[in-house]
Amino acid sequence: MSAIHTVTMPKWGLSMQEGKVNLWLKEVGDTIDPGEEIIEVESEKISGAVEASVSGVLRRQVAQPDEVLPVGALLGIVAEKGASDADIDAVIARFQAEFVPPSADDADSGPQTQTVKVGNVEVRYLKLGEDVAGKDPLLLIHGFGGDLNNWLFNHSPLSESRAVYALDLPGHGSTTKVTGVASLDGLAEVVIGFMDAVGLECAHLAGHSMGGGVCLAIAKRAPNKVKSLSLIASAGLGNEINGAYIDGFVAAASRNALKPVLAQLYSDESLVTRSMIDDMLKFKRLEGVDSALATLAGGLFAGGRQAEQLASAAAGKPTLVIWGENDRVIPSSHATAIPGATVKVMPGQGHMVQLEAAGEVNKLIGEFIG
Amino acid sequence: MARKITYQQAINEALDQEMSRDPSVIIMGEDVAGGEGSPGENDAWGGVLGVTKGLYAKHPGRVLDTPISESGYVGAAVGAACNGLRPVAELMFIDFMGVCFDQIFNQAAKFKYMFGGKAKTPVVIRAMYGAGFRAAAQHSQCLYNVFTHIPGLKVVIPSNPYDAKGLLIQSIRDNDPVIFLEHKALYTMEGDVPAESYIVPFGEAxxxxxxxxxxxxxxxxxxxxxxxxxxxxxxxxxxxxxxxxxxxxxxxxxxxxxxxxxxxxxxxxxxxxxxxxxxxxxxxxxxxxxxxxxxxxxxxxxxxxxxxxxxxxxxxxxxxxxxxxxxxxxxxxxxx
Amino acid sequence: MTSPLNREALLQAYRTMRTIRDFEERVHVDFATGEIPGFVHLYAGEEASATGICMHLNRNDYIASTHRGHGHCIAKGVDPVGMMAEIWGKATGTCKGKGGSMHIADLEVGMLGANGIVGGGGPLICGTALASKIRGENNVGVCFFGDGASNQGTIFEAMNLASVWKLPVIFVAENNGYAEATSSTFSVAVENIADRASAFGMPGVIVDGFDFFAVYEAAGEAIKRAREGGGPTLLEVKLSRYYGHFEGDQQTYRAPGEVQKLRETKDCLMQFAKRVTSRGELTMADIEAIDREVKTMIDDSVVKAKSDPLPPPEALMADVYISY
Missing domain, CATH: 3.40.50.920 (Rossmann fold)
Known part of the structure; x- marks a missing residue:
């Protein structure tokens, strides 16, 4: 019997319980390769594409546009050409008969974030995937104002063959807010402490924006802890940065003020949903966040200039640089700052390229770190 | 770090954190501790439904039981606010505004305007509201519309634990008189609430x-x-x-x-x-x-x-x- | 015993009483012309009460007043020039013309407001006193109220609360015999308002409100007790008002000649001047100098009030909230 694979509603983020089908990106009969985007769905917080993990042919579109389905519900069937319609129907029938939608209580099941103390900073992190011998783990480091959810579409796919960690930097996410850290080196120090605390002797580092700068600062401070660098729209590779974005982000106290600021991050501004804005405001309103962000912004990006230049820290490390060509926060011209690095500038993409072109970014990183 | 707590716990936590942060915050009301002057426990009730339980011991001298005398202590809260405190007066059931309304709408609400902008009255009046408890006509009303009608008051009606905490913290820090209304049926509702202090601003739906x-x-x-x-x-x-x-x-x-x-x-x-x-x-x-x-x-x-x-x-x-x-x-x- | 008043204090006491009297007499005259808007309730005749009590207070002590509040304001240190402008409804008034006679307040000098609600101030003053007590200061609160308010629940609640919390509050019942047009002999169920003190566990003291020195003495004791943590006192000041409940009240409910007789025989300013000059503590020249000085000040305040600007239209929407 030929293999028949189900495509199901993904779970993006710990709180997602259901998603809405936006549209099919593949027609029935289309051939599909692993990593290709099959269907676009939307959670409360974000919309994105479900990628194929296998190859085959799209044989059924079970879910229809505008349907709202629980996490894990059947969306469609990918099967080899030889699979019979009868077998496919049997798989669908059995799936539907056995499928139990997760209850609200199940939201707590599945992978959970953890915390670890690094000095007086309590760092939140999420580990996905298993430790695999011979495969150094990957550590994902988000950018300014972000958190580990910035890797929502990358974390799980990248963890299929290795352990992948994502953390919240000091002053961000659920990590301790009041830190006074105002330099990439200061952030790097905490991340190195984190690596020691969770037993990461050496890891592949992937960083987005300011997180890229942190990766470079780690490579400078503790080169033996760094296996490779994947730098996405990275800080530390040039002078310019969009000061209006940074200042606007720090100052924004309402939905109306924050929306145009966040819109600058994306090439598709419709991705900036109300829920995304609300979540960002919730974060910004936590005691200490505004001053932590202002301290960081003042130290790193005052007056629309980047204070730290760290391209040379990548010397001797395998380095991948990914950029969105239309990045409105840090210009894509910085992509060529590291001699010898593998550079991929993606046309049409913006600053949040790892979210907006997750499939391609995952593929690039996956192939790069092996 | 967000964890699940109840609406009631969220309110308690907001009060606790603000009292720790600012020594001018005090709580007063009928049985907000419960047991004052009695031979037994001093924090016997912690509010008629236990919302303020535990604050009496944590903040000595700042959780004040009052006589059943709403006009007296609500007015005192207003006066104390004029003299530099940030009192949170608990009216128990909002229906009881009937016996202290003057202190709220003729006094607290009017000072800023009537005194030419020179008064500051940062008082919070907390109360339960709402039907569904078989408590009948004098313990079940909403009445937020009555306060909303009055210029000079702000009126807050949180629907979930997250909002309850953030809005109460904002209410306490706010420099105008605030009526903060808690629906009895929501006290046991659970929701994600950050352990840290945070505010939810007023006027943002x-x-x-x-x-x-x-x-x-x-x-x-x-x-x-x-x-x-x-x-x-x-x-x-x-x-x-x-x-x-x-x-x-x-x-x-x-x-x-x-x-x-x-x-x-x-x-x-x-x-x-x-x-x-x-x-x-x-x-x-x-x-x-x-x-x-x-x-x-x-x-x-x-x-x-x-x-x-x-x-x-x-x-x-x-x-x-x-x-x-x-x-x-x-x-x-x-x-x- | 309160320590005897020195010359400076005596001059201050007389100047305060004279300022209140002239202020009220002048408002009485001007109100009759129809130029002053709204309601005014005059304090003339009661000056010894506000003055004798407030002379014991400092800026950090609060007073809560009544609709008949001009005298309390002046005695507590509110600027009469601003008050006059306020009564005329001008932008330069104490409350920028938005309060008027019944709502003059100046928290900077501890004046928590005249109050348009009879009995409204009792609970409020418990609050200012509570704040002082919680902060460990020794400031006091004084609640002025009339024989009318003495029957209000708010005053009973405030007296009970002040006693229960042992607050530094002095409740001053200014019994002028009439709540609007109703005699206190009808409306107050006990002979003396001070008799009610025992019901709230505090001392009750009766004092002659025409006699500045008697008021000063009794208030001094009560305020000292409050500052020392001894709790509240109910002080009943028996006095009379020379004018009606409000301006325009013909006072037909009063006995013919009642006010005239009081003015001639008991007037507090007259008694004060007679006593201090007969004892040689002040001279008639001292008294007359103050009379002239105050008259000029009040005349000037009216000239200024009349010519001062009205509140601009944008003031309508201003100052409802600190932020909204």
């Missing part, structure tokens, strides 16, 4: 869920009934947008208008009586400001114009239900 067909404005406990109704309606292919104003003064009219301009249909759900209510107020400004966008007459889902009855069969009829909200949505949706 929450869009509880987005939808393009019908706008439902609902407040307090009614937000949850609206969600239940919207869930059923979604199965019929109707997408409701639910807006929770969170504060009725100031009221986020922009968010409501933006939504109605998109959907063209409005249902307002308000647990209080209909005349001069939030429902009628919201309906009237939408009719005035967005008449051209309306595709159907606005529907109000409210209690009837009667006092809250005691008998279960009657009280259940009194309170707006998810079924009535569904009916109202169908009515505006199918209007030709």
């Amino acid at each position: 929450a869009v509880v869920q987005e939808g393009d067909d019908v706008t439902i404005v609902a407040m307090g406990r009614m937000v949850h009934y609206a969600k239940e109704a919207a869930g059923n309606l979604r199965k019929k292919g109707i997408q409701c947008e639910i807006i929770d104003p969170r504060t009725t003064s100031p009221l986020d009219t922009d968010t409501i208008l933006e939504s109605v301009e998109r959907t063209g249909r409005l249902v307002v759900v308000d647990e209080s009586n209909p005349r001069c209510s939030m429902a009628s107020d919201i309906s009237s400004f939408v009719a005035q400001e967005a008449f051209g966008a309306l595709k159907a007459p606005i529907q109000m889902v409210t209690a009837p114009h009667v006092p809250v009855p005691f008998a279960a069969s009657l009280e259940d009829l009194y309170i707006p239900s998810p079924a009535r909200i569904e009916e109202a949505v169908m009515k505006v949706k199918e209007y030709r």
